[in-house]
Amino acid sequence: QQQVKQSPQSLIVQKGGISIINCAYENTAFDYFPWYQQFPGKGPALLIAIRPDVSEKKEGRFTISFNKSAKQFSLHIMDSQPGDSATYFCAASIMDSNYQLIWGAGTKLIIKP
């Protein structure tokens, strides 16, 4: 019940295309869903996050779509650029639970020029 399942494991997208990464969870007590971006040799960094009271959040080219009934959320990267090539992690947590994040396995995204 604590798992977060992320797909795909890897993704290749042409420059200018839309990158879509999906995550699914079981625990309905989760109330915070962030996406982190990690470049090689660096630690993850927060990209965008959503709470379950909204269905979508957009920041620039990055959008989280959230489907509470399906227990799924996804990251959309519009107009994907080579600089977006990185590993992306979804996560989930219960805000009152010491902020412990449960992580997806990660998606390695490659944007082809």
Next chain:
Amino acid sequence: NAGVTQTPKFRILKIGQSMTLQCTQDMNHNYMYWYRQDPGMGLKLIYYSVGAGITDKGEVPNGYNVSRSTTEDFPLRLELAAPSQTSVYFCASITGVNTEAFFGQGTRLTVV
């Protein structure tokens, strides 16, 4: 601001040796975490701390120990290193006022 600083960046240990991974944050964050990252496995929580003097086990604590004597420092101790502890280790902190986790640059550990 330095943020979260981890040392060393790389280390090779022999089986049975011990070492301490250092983590320091200068943001006055209450919550600190140690994760290990293995290929295709995401991040697994080893130990965490909600404040100085308080630590608790995460998902994969066996073979590790931690201490939190100050708000700034959260060292991770490996006793009797084993090949299964070969991994990249990340330290992170959260203020507790908002939910963003700040990560160090990681320590790549190889046990041979």
